[in-house]
Amino acid sequence: MHKTNISSIKSTGIKGLLIRQNWQLKALNPNLISATMNIHKNLSPEELKQHCLRLGVATLGENGTLVIRTGQFTGRSPKDKFFVRENASAADIDWNEFNIPIEEAYFLKLREDILRYLDQKEEVWEQEVYAGADPDYRIAVTCLNEWPDSNLFVCNMFICRTPGELFIPEWKIIQAPGFRADPAVHGTRQQNFAVISLAHKTILIGGTGYTGEIKKGMFTVMNYLLPKERNVLTMHCSANQGADGDVALFFGLSGTGKTTLSADAERRLIGDDEHAWTDKGIFNIEGGCYAKVIDLSPEKEPQIFRAVRDHALVENVTFFEGSNRINYADRSVTENTRVSYPLAYIDNAVIPSVAGSPRHIFFLTCDAFGVLPPLSRLSPRQAMYYFLSGYTARIAGTEEGVKEPRPTFSTCFGAPFLPLAPHVYAEMLRERIDRDEVSVWMVNTGWTGGGYGTGERIRLSYTRAMIRAVLNGSLKDTITQPHPVFGLEMPLSCPGVPSHLLNPANTWTDKALYETESRKLAELFRENYGKKFGEKEKEIGVVSV
Structure with a gap:
């Protein structure tokens, strides 16, 4: 198995990593230990790109960009997003078709089972990032992903911490597209889910490879925390x-x-x-940025077109036959074709x-x-x-x-x-x-x-x-x-x-x-x-x- 010499660490499994980071997972089975687990931590975009190609989860497109398929789901699934009903926040949540309540017992079971699932993997990917460009209001987030392409999305869409900077994690995102929930056991509507717990400061995402669930999950959290706690x-x-x-x-x-x-x-x-x-x-x-690329052209959207380059992640597009050139007009997979890239890819960004x-x-x-x-x-x-x-x-x-x-x-x-x-x-x-x-x-x-x-x-x-x-x-x-x-x-x-x-x-x-x-x-x-x-x-x- 490929190892990254500097940025990857050997671990006693997912449980060991989370305990070291004070993730307070006392509900975990103490036998969840994997001596062979390889946790790739804070890899660079280039390192993640190489892992994507090694595992075959992405195809190399023109200009060095990576092209992936997100599987069954090519968009968000709002009917499968849940908030854990908790005493401290229940009166504040506007319970509706987008804020669907789920009991804490289901969340705890889901968290234990998704971590058990990840613990059986030979390798997983972790990033330490921030949500919020203003240091006075930012929130430190640790993201754990089943696949390197999702971890690259995190690199592109969140704000990476400075190497050597003291990082004190506040929130956790655990994402495993291959994990399928059992509605009878986990209280979900179907096999895919996005579950937010304000008390446990955790977002669980599974059953879907659509990366947009990651960014919108954290945005939802910010839409609670900043207005209520900071008058922002x-x-x-x-x-x-x-x-x-x-x-x-x-x-x-x-x-x-x-x-x-x-x-x-x-x-x-x-x-x-x-x-x-x-x-x-x-x-x-x-x-x-997470831009739609359907019918993208250098004439209509020149800045976005130029941003589709090395380390950008393009979703659910096809290539022109016999080439690695993207056919932006092809709607055969979805209308919602997307690309994620760092803000710095846009000329003269702030x-x-x-x-x-x-x-x-x-x-x-x-x-x-x-x-x-x-x-x-x-x-x-x-x-x-x-x-x-x-x-x-x-x-x-x-x-x-x-x-x-x-x-x-x-x-x-x-x-x-x-x-x-x-x-x-x-x-x-x-x-x-x-x-x-x-x-x-x-x-x-x-x-x-x-x-x-x-x-x-x-x-x-x-x-x-x-x-x-x-x-x-x-x-x-x-x-x-x-x-x-x-x-x-x-x-x-x-x-x-x-x-x-x-x-x-x-x-x-x-x-x-x-x-x-x-x-x-x-x-x-x-x-x-x-x-x-x-x-x-x-x-x-x-x-x-």
Whole structure:
């Protein structure tokens, strides 16, 4: 068996490692000892790459990148994410379809069995990393992975500790794609699972090789700890910074353009997905990017395209026949093809990824009805209403079972990752918008001239031009007109964008049908808001459509 001379350590098994790190696993069977266990600790990306190739869990693609398949699951499985019901946190958790309770006894049994499973492996991989770029708020995380490709993902997506730095682990992630839960024994819905215990400071992931479960599991934890314990707002958004230090945030679900629009050659990238907003400013929770690569090209997304290189990890793509060149247009495995890479792979990224408070906020929505304006300015009341509504179209492949865009409302543009009640995040956002006098805009990256299947997707070049006009001040005093149904203020002109596109009614041949579809979507907004929220949320989002 291959051994790494410096970074790999011989161990008395998983139990021995965890006890040495004070992981408090008293429930483990004392006979769980493997004298031959090889624990590869804090390997470099190059070392992990060689292990992936040695074991055949990855294929070498062009530019030295690694290509993997994540197996049965090519997206997250929100119905299989659980929070352990614990006395200290039970009253704070917003128990719903994304925060599903599971009893502690099931967690303890699951933890014992997944560790027993790993203990029987000849080798496993461990990384010591941080979640949070600001040292005042970061959390030390130890990740234990069954396979080296998952460990490389951890290297890419979290913030690696400095060699020789004192590392005191606070949280643990234990991930074993090959372990299958027994619902009758472990209390899960099916064989795959992601289980979070706040009391034990542990995330257990098994039965799925989709690496996104790792990063979103820790993001969910941060969405509990930072707002509740540190009065810090956590956000599902990307962020970038202009030459004069101005910061912009881009809220949106996967597939709406957070990664694409924040990777702008004219601005410095702070991060593409997860951020926190303190009294000082913002910081990136992650150390890397996890970008969709379906139809990736150097023309449309040059920075992301250049980031697909040595030590990047590409998921669920295929090669052109007879080559190791990736066919980004191939959807045969999934629409949700992805690449993870360090933030430093983006030219002129902000590292460490800490910046001041934002000057502009964009809510990205992929409107499947094709009726929302491509750009609109929101009043403070509208900002809260649309933040709580979180409307978009769920893009195919991001979650299991989604095959084509469908209208959905995801609270705060990140409902699957929010453990606390929505008003907690909304009130914190409102306070910061008011305090820092932030302008808020809605950007439709979806359809125009008709809904999905009839109209066409708004061009990326036009969307970039509209955002650039906001950021450079071109639209500060622009003349607007209200949308007749939604009341959104639509600019009448924008540099680099045909004026007729700015009012979506102009792009529809059948104007009566446009009005019908607009009112249909407005009714969905009203139904969602009335059904989903309590008095605290309704007090925050006082505007309606």
